[in-house]
Amino acid sequence: MLQVITADGDFDPKLVPDLSDEDLLKIHRFMLTVRRLNEKGMSLQRQGRLGFFMESTGQEACQIGAAYALSAQDWALPSYRDPGMCLVRGVPLATLLDQLMANSADESKGRSLPTHWSFRKWNVVSLSSPIGSKLLHAVGIAYAAKYKRDKLVCFTSMGEGATSQGEFHAAMNFAGVYRAPVVFFCENNQYAISLPARRQTASESFAIKAEAYGFEGVQVDGNDVLAVYKAVRSAVDKARSGGGPTLIEAVTYRMGGHSSSDDPSVYRNDEEVEMWKRRDPIARFTAYLTRKGILTESAVQKQSEEIDAYISRTVKERETVKPPAPSTLFTDVYSEMPWNLQEEAEEFMAEEGRE
Amino acid sequence: MLQVITADGDFDPKLVPDLSDEDLLKIHRFMLTVRRLNEKGMSLQRQGRLGFFMESTGQEACQIGAAYALSAQDWALPSYRDPGMCLVRGVPLATLLDQLMANSADESKGRSLPTHWSFRKWNVVSLSSPIGSKLLHAVGIAYAAKYKRDKLVCFTSMGEGATSQGEFHAAMNFAGVYRAPVVFFCENNQYAISLPARRQTASESFAIKAEAYGFEGVQVDGNDVLAVYKAVRSAVDKARSGGGPTLIEAVTYRMGGHSSSDDPSVYRNDEEVEMWKRRDPIARFTAYLTRKGILTESAVQKQSEEIDAYISRTVKERETVKPPAPSTLFTDVYSEMPWNLQEEAEEFMAEEGRE
Amino acid sequence: MPMLNLVQSVNETLRTEMRRNADVVLLGEDIGKDGGVFRATAGLLNEFGPERVMDTPIAEDGIIGTAIGMALYGLEPVVEIQFLDFIYPGFNQIVSELAKIRYRSGGGYPAHVVIRAPYGGGIKGALYHSQSTEAYFTHTPGLYVVTPSTPADTMGLLRTAIRGSDPVMFLEPKRVYRTSKEEVPADEDFTIPFGKARVVYEGTGVTLVSWGAMVHTCKAAAEMAAKENISVELIDMRTLMPFDLETVLGSVRKTGRVVIAHEATKVSGFGGEIAAQIAERAIDSLRAPIVRLGGFDTPFPYALENRYLPSPERVLRSIRKAASY
Amino acid sequence: MPMLNLVQSVNETLRTEMRRNADVVLLGEDIGKDGGVFRATAGLLNEFGPERVMDTPIAEDGIIGTAIGMALYGLEPVVEIQFLDFIYPGFNQIVSELAKIRYRSGGGYPAHVVIRAPYGGGIKGALYHSQSTEAYFTHTPGLYVVTPSTPADTMGLLRTAIRGSDPVMFLEPKRVYRTSKEEVPADEDFTIPFGKARVVYEGTGVTLVSWGAMVHTCKAAAEMAAKENISVELIDMRTLMPFDLETVLGSVRKTGRVVIAHEATKVSGFGGEIAAQIAERAIDSLRAPIVRLGGFDTPFPYALENRYLPSPERVLRSIRKAASY
Numbered sequence A, B: 001m002l003q004v005i006t007a008d009g010d011f012d013p014k015l016v017p018d019l020s021d022e023d024l025l026k027i028h029r030f031m032l033t034v035r036r037l038n039e040k041g042m043s044l045q046r047q048g049r050l051g052f053f054m055e056s057t058g059q060e061a062c063q064i065g066a067a068y069a070l071s072a073q074d075w076a077l078p079s080y081r082d083p084g085m086c087l088v089r090g091v092p093l094a095t096l097l098d099q100l101m102a103n104s105a106d107e108s109k110g111r112s113l114p115t116h117w118s119f120r121k122w123n124v125v126s127l128s129s130p131i132g133s134k135l136l137h138a139v140g141i142a143y144a145a146k147y148k149r150d151k152l153v154c155f156t157s158m159g160e161g162a163t164s165q166g167e168f169h170a171a172m173n174f175a176g177v178y179r180a181p182v183v184f185f186c187e188n189n190q191y192a193i194s195l196p197a198r199r200q201t202a203s204e205s206f207a208i209k210a211e212a213y214g215f216e217g218v219q220v221d222g223n224d225v226l227a228v229y230k231a232v233r234s235a236v237d238k239a240r241s242g243g244g245p246t247l248i249e250a251v252t253y254r255m256g257g258h259s260s261s262d263d264p265s266v267y268r269n270d271e272e273v274e275m276w277k278r279r280d281p282i283a284r285f286t287a288y289l290t291r292k293g294i295l296t297e298s299a300v301q302k303q304s305e306e307i308d309a310y311i312s313r314t315v316k317e318r319e320t321v322k323p324p325a326p327s328t329l330f331t332d333v334y335s336e337m338p339w340n341l342q343e344e345a346e347e348f349m350a351e352e353g354r355e
Numbered sequence C, D: 001m002p003m004l005n006l007v008q009s010v011n012e013t014l015r016t017e018m019r020r021n022a023d024v025v026l027l028g029e030d031i032g033k034d035g036g037v038f039r040a041t042a043g044l045l046n047e048f049g050p051e052r053v054m055d056t057p058i059a060e061d062g063i064i065g066t067a068i069g070m071a072l073y074g075l076e077p078v079v080e081i082q083f084l085d086f087i088y089p090g091f092n093q094i095v096s097e098l099a100k101i102r103y104r105s106g107g108g109y110p111a112h113v114v115i116r117a118p119y120g121g122g123i124k125g126a127l128y129h130s131q132s133t134e135a136y137f138t139h140t141p142g143l144y145v146v147t148p149s150t151p152a153d154t155m156g157l158l159r160t161a162i163r164g165s166d167p168v169m170f171l172e173p174k175r176v177y178r179t180s181k182e183e184v185p186a187d188e189d190f191t192i193p194f195g196k197a198r199v200v201y202e203g204t205g206v207t208l209v210s211w212g213a214m215v216h217t218c219k220a221a222a223e224m225a226a227k228e229n230i231s232v233e234l235i236d237m238r239t240l241m242p243f244d245l246e247t248v249l250g251s252v253r254k255t256g257r258v259v260i261a262h263e264a265t266k267v268s269g270f271g272g273e274i275a276a277q278i279a280e281r282a283i284d285s286l287r288a289p290i291v292r293l294g295g296f297d298t299p300f301p302y303a304l305e306n307r308y309l310p311s312p313e314r315v316l317r318s319i320r321k322a323a324s325y
Ligand SMILES: Cc1ncc(C[n+]2csc(CCOP(=O)(O)OP(=O)(O)O)c2C)c(N)n1
Pocket: A079, A081, A129, A130, A131, A158, A159, A160, A161, A162, A163, A189, A191, A192, A193, A254, A258, C029, C058, C060, C082, C086, C089
C-alpha cells in the first residue's frame, strides 16, 4: 500500500510528490473546507433546511488528493461522497449549495437528490443514484476523447460497494479492451451502508480486481493526501500518454453514517471508529505541513473559522434563491416536448393558475 | 497450463489421473458419440429435419472430461455446446434427441430452442439463451445444497464470452463471499460468434479472473481429456469438502461455426483451423489409449460405425414422435392458469377446433 | 388482534413464515444487522441467523439470480430489493429467467421466488427512490404482481405469495409504511387470495380504480367528492396480475362512469390495460369517457415532488369530469 | 431510386449517415467482420475502420453505457443489440441513465444514443429470439420508440433518429428483414418525422391499428376482409413514442369501429394505451367495443411458434367482431 506520510506526519522524502508549498497549502485548505461543509450539511439537514445529505468526513484526502491530480480539461464523474472534487475542479461553493438546496439556480433545476452533482462547465458529469452505472459513462467519455484526439483523461470515483455491480465489470473490461484513458478511483471506506468491505467480496483487495481486466491496480493509503495525489497523478499521466486505464483503491474510512437517514451505531462499534479517528487525514496532513514549517496549528484554527463564516454566509445567501418554477416539471424530458407532455403541461399550468 | 497428454499421445505418468481402463474406454466412446452426434445434427439441420443446431466438434474433451468428474447427485448447468455432458450424466440419446426435435416427448414440451437442455431427472438444469445468466443459478443451487447439508456440488459451464457479462461477475463474487460449493468451467474455444477471445478481454487469461473473487483459477488444456478430468475432479473434491469455488479455463477450439446459422469463414482463416485440427482431442486420446495398448485404430473405426448406426436408428425412431399438442401453448406459465390465460386458451382451442 | 403499521406487518409476516418453514430464506442488501433501510427485516437476523438472513453484496442480478438457483433446489427465497428503482441490474434475471423458467422447462423447473420492493413517491427521494413501474412486470407473463395498500392486506397477500409456488413481485407502498396502524388478524394462517379486489367504499356515481399508496389519495378524493354529492365506489385492485376484472366490470355496469388513478407515468401504465378491458367488455354500460389519471410522463422530480404526485384534488377533478359528462 | 429490402435499408442509411458525419460511430456484438448476425452492418468495418465500427465484448450494459458516455462527449453512437431479447443486461442503462440524464441534469447533459434491435417472432427463435417488448420502452419517459414496417420507412425514420438529439429505441421487424424489396428514395436527406402514422389502406368500415411486422399480417387480413365487403382502414403507427393519436382518432371518428393488433403479449401491451386513449377521447364515436388482439400472455414458444403468432385469420376474426357488433 502506497504511503507517503505516516500517521504521525513522518515521511520519506524520496516519495514526496513534486508540489509547491502553495499547492500544499491549497490542498490543506480544500480539505478543511470539505470537513466544515460536511458538518454544516449535516446540521442543515437536521434543522430541516436540507432535504437530504451524504457526508464524507474522513475521506477528505481521497477527494482532494485525487481531484488535484487532474487538469481542467479532464472530465470527472465523482461520487456523491466527493463534494471536494467538485470544489477542486472550480465549482464555486454557491453553485454546490444550489445543487444541495435544489433551488432555481441549480444547474439540474432542482431535479436531483442532494449530492447528485452535475456541473457541465467544470466537466463534472451528471450523477444518478444506481450504484455503478456511471463507470461505463467514464469509459465512453474517455473513448470519445481519444477518438477525437483530445488529450484528456476521464476520472471516475466510486465506493468499494460499487465494485460488485455488473456495470463495474463491464466498465473495467471495456476500458481494458479499448485501452481507454480512464482512471477508476475506488474509495474503500470499509462500508457499503451497513455491509463491511470484507463481506463485499472475498478478494484479497479491491485493487487486485484490475488483474481480471489486464491493467494495473494500485492500493494506496486513502488517508494520506500526498499518496493519493501521487497515485492518481501517475495514473492520469499514464492514461494521457496512451498507457490505458488504472484502478486505484484508496483505503479510508467513512467516519459518519451512510447518509442523513442512517444510524451506523446499529451495525458497527465505537472502538473501530476511534481507531480510524487516530488516522484522521487532516490531522496527519497538518502534522506534515507543521513539520515542514509552512503551517501552524493556530493558522489552521484561524482558517477553520474563516471557512465556517464563509460557508454560513453563502448558505444564507443561497437560501434566498427561489425554488424551481413548476413549469420545469415538463422540460428536458426530450429536446422538444411531445404532444402528450405538452397537453399535461398545459393542463397542469391551467390548474396551477386556478388554485 | 495443466496438460497430461501431449498432442501426440505422450504423457507424464505422474500426472495421469486414477481411472480404470474401463473408464478410459467409456470416456473415449462418449467422445466419439458426441463427435458423431454433432455431424448428424448439422446434417439433419441442413436437410431441414432440425430447426436449429449448435455443434461442439473440437470440444469433446471438455464436455466428457468435465462431466466424468461429477457424481450423480451433483447438479449441472451445461451450456448449449455440451450435449456430451448430458450423455455422461445419463440422459439417453433418445431423450436428448427429443429436446433437439422439440417433440411431444421432450421434457420441455418443445418450447425451447434445440440445445437448450432441461433434464430434471439427471439434475441438468433448464438453460436459457441469454449468455451468463445461468451462472447465478449455479451459485444459488450450491448455496441451497450447502444449507440443506447435502454433500453435493453444482457444476456449470460457459463459453469464454460469458465472462464479460455482469452476471458472471456477480456469480463469481457471490460464490466467493458465500464459499458456495460450485465449479465454474469456462470453455475458451477462442471465439464468441465472431469475436476472438483476445478481444473479449485484455486479461492475461480467463483463469486469472478468479483472483478478483478470492478463489482459485486454473488453466487447463481443453483438448486433453485427462487434464480436464483431473482439474474438474480436484475442484469438485475441494468444493465437496467445504473448500469453496474454483474457476477452470479449458483452452480449446470451436472447429465448426457458431451455430447452424453461422458462416465462420467470414471472420477467420483456414490456417488457424488447420492448426487446431492437429490438436484434435479425440485423435490425441486415441493415440494415448493405443500406446497404452487398450485400444486399436480398427476398434475405433468399428465403434464409430456402431455409433453412427445407433444414432441414425434413434433419430428415425424419434422422428415418429408427434409434435407438442397446441394446448401446451398455455400451460406452465403459472402453476395454475389465471383467468386471462384460461380465456385465451379456450378461445384458441375453440378456433383450432373450427379450422 | 395486534395493531401494526404496514412495514411492521411485512416484518411480522416474514417472521411467522420463517418460523413455520425452514426453507424460507431472505436475501438482500443491508437486511441483516441493519434490518433493512426501512427496517422491514429488523430482528430477523438475530432470530434466524446469517444462513437464512443473508446480507448480500451490491448486485441486484446477483441477489435475484442466486435466489432463483435456491428456489430451483427447493428453498423458498424472499428477496428484498432496497428500492424498486434499483431492480434494473436484476431485470434480466426477472424477465428472462424467473418469469420463463417454469414454462421453458415444461414445468420441470419452477422457481418460486418472492421479490419484495418498496416503490412509489412521497419520501423526497427524487428520480431513483420514487418510481412506480409495476406495468413492466404486468407485461411479463409468468410473474404475479401484488400491490397492497394496508397493513392487513399486506400480511394476507405476502403470506399467499410465500406459500404459493409462482414468482411474485411484491411491491410495497413505502409512502404509507408508517402512516397508520390497523388491526391485523392474529391467525397465522390468514391469507388473501390473489386476484380479488377490495371495495373500499361502495358507491353509485363513479367507479374509482386504484392500487398501492394511491388508494389513500383516492380515499381522500372520494371523501371530498361525497361532500359534492358524488358517490364514489373505490376499488383497491390489490393484485395487478392476476387482476380482478369482474369486480371492476361489475362496478362499471352499475355506475357507468370510471376513473382509473395511478402514480405511475400515464403512458403505457397499467391503467391503460384496465381502460382497454372496460372498453372491450362493458362499453355499452359507459355513460362517460373513461378517465385515466397518472403520474406525468416525465421522470420523478425532487424539489417539485409534491406538484408531481397526483393529489386528492387532481383525483377529485377527474371524478368530477367523469361524473359531470 | 434503389430497390432495397428492410435490412439493406438499415445498412444503406448507416453508411450514408456515417459518410456525412464523422461523429456517428457504431458499437455492438459481431458488427465488424461478421457484419452483424443479420448483416445490417455488412461492409461498414471495411469502409470506416475499427474505431467507428466497434465489435464489443458480450455485455449489453457495457455497450449501452459506453455509448452513453460517448454521447455525453459529443459523439453520435448507434448501438446494435443482437436481439431485443438480449437487451435486459443493459436495461438499467436505458431506464436509469439514457432516459433520464437530460432531465436530471437540467438539460446540461443530453445523451443522444440510437439503439437498434431486431425484434419480434417468425424466425423460429423460441423464447429469446422472438419477443416484442416495445411497451417497456413506451412506459419510460425520455425515450422515443420507433417501429418501422417497410424499407422506405426504415430509412426515413432511422435517419431522423440519427440526426435527432434524443435517445431512440429503433426496433426492427426482423421477420420482414428480407421478405420484400421496395423502392427507397435516393435523396440522402430523406427523413420521416416521428409521430406521424401512415395510412396503409383507406377504408370506411373498421379502423385497424398496428405496427412493425404485424402491419404485414394486418394487410393480409384487410385484403381478406375486403373480400367479405368489410372496408378496413389500416394504420401503421410507425412510432409509438410519440404516437400519432390524431390519425387514429380521425379514423375512429369516421369508422366507429376499431381493432388494435400487435404481436406483443396482450396484457399491458401498447395496444392498451391506444385503446385507453380512444376510450377517453372518442367514446361517443364508437359503435362497437374496442377490440384488441395481442400475442398470448405466455412466453414465446418454439415448436408451436406458428400457432402463437397472430395470423391473418385471427386478425380477420377480430375485424369481423368489430364490424358485426
Ligand atoms: C443499484 C443500486 N442498488 C442499491 C443502492 C442503494 N445504495 C445506495 S448507496 C449504497 C452503498 C454504496 O456503498 P459504496 O459503493 O461502498 O459507497 P459509499 O456509500 O461507501 O461511498 C447502496 C447499497 C443503489 N443506490 N443502487
